[in-house]
Amino acid sequence: MRDTESPIRETQAPDPATAPAARPLSPDELNALVQRQFPDYAACRVTDASGTHLLMEADGARLRTRPGGTISGPEQAGLVDLAAFLLVNARLGRPTPMALTTSLQISYLNRPRPGLLRTHARMAKFGRRLCVVLAELRDEAGDLAASATVTYSVPPAGAGQGTG
Numbered sequence: 001m002r003d004t005e006s007p008i009r010e011t012q013a014p015d016p017a018t019a020p021a022a023r024p025l026s027p028d029e030l031n032a033l034v035q036r037q038f039p040d041y042a043a044c045r046v047t048d049a050s051g052t053h054l055l056m057e058a059d060g061a062r063l064r065t066r067p068g069g070t071i072s073g074p075e076q077a078g079l080v081d082l083a084a085f086l087l088v089n090a091r092l093g094r095p096t097p098m099a100l101t102t103s104l105q106i107s108y109l110n111r112p113r114p115g116l117l118r119t120h121a122r123m124a125k126f127g128r129r130l131c132v133v134l135a136e137l138r139d140e141a142g143d144l145a146a147s148a149t150v151t152y153s154v155p156p157a158g159a160g161q162g163t164g
Contacts, residue, residue, distance in 0.1 A: 022092065022093025022094065023093050024049060024050050024051040024090045024091060024093055025049065025089055025090045025092075025093060025094070025095075026049065027046040027047060027048060027049050029095075030046040030049055030054075030086045030089065030090060031045055031046050033086070033089065033095050034046075034082070034086070037095075037097060038082065041058075041078070041082055042062070043058050043059040043060075043062035043063060044056055044057070044058045044079070044082060045057050045058075046086060049086070049087070049090045050090065051090060051091040051093075051123070052091075052122060052123045053087070053120065053121065053122045053123070054083055054086055054087040054090060054119075054120070054121045054122075055118065055119070055120055056079070056082070056083045056086065056118070056119045056121070057116060057117065057118055057119075058079055058116075058117045058118075058119070059116065059117075060112065060113070060114040060115045060116065060117045060139075060140075061114040061115065063075045063114070063117075065114060068111075069113055069114065070111040070112065070113065071111075071112045071113070071114065071117065071145075073106075073108060076106070076108065076112065076137055076145065076146045077104060077106050077146075077148070079117065079119050079137055080104070080106060080119055080121070080135040080137055080146065080148040080150060081101055081104055081148075081150055082119075083119040083120075083121040083133075083135050084101075084121050084133035084135055084148075084150035084152060085099060085101070085152065086121075087121045087122075087123060087133055088131045088133065088152045088154065091123060091126055091131070092154070096154065096155070098155045099131075099152050099153065099154050099155070100152065100153050101150060101151070101152060101153075102130070102151045102152065102153045103149075103150070103151040104148060104149075104150050104151075105148060105149045105150075106146055106147070106148040107146060107147050107148070108145070108146050109144050109145060109146060109147060110139070110143050110144060110145050111145070112137065112139040112143075112145035112146075113139065113140075115139060115140035116139075116140045117137060117138070117139060117140070117145070118137070118138045119135055119136070119137050119138075120135065120136050120138070121133050121134070121135040121150075122134050122135075124149075128154075129153060129154055130151055130152065130153060130154070131151070131152045131154055132149065132150070132151050132152075133149070133150045133151075133152065134147075134148070134149055134150075135147070135148045135149075135150060136148075
């Protein structure tokens with residue numbers, strides 16, 4: 001062994017942006033995660049998921065409304081935030097409860113009434129530490145109710161990871 005070589009090699013956690021893609025979590029796995037971690041969102045159900053997009057349905061009749069029967073703004077923001085969180089987890093291929101919202105910008109476009117609500121989230125950027133998700137919330141008629149950009153901070157693999 002030469003003087004410049006070290007018998008000890010440093011190991012680093014894989015970079016999620018360059019590491020081989022893990023198998024995305026399935027809709028069933030994501031729904032189980034919601035049941036365990038977010039019992040307040042029992043009205044929500046993931047119907048389709050991959051590493052790049054997610055579709056989630058919510059029973060709007062079980063959500064809080066404002067006077068006049070409109071789904072409240074905080075409920076709408078919660079739906080797009082949950083969909084973004086689940087998409088990040090799906091992409092990582094493992095439950096990552098410590099993935100945290102760092103920014104949520106939402107535009108309320110139409111008044112969604114109680115009924116079936118659909119949230120479509122797609123990954124705009126999947127980086128080493130930050131993920132950006134674009135989400136749309138549509139009402140039962142398919143009208144766009146809200147549009148959002150959600151940024152998530154992702155902890156390094158193994159750092160404070162729970163089992164979900």
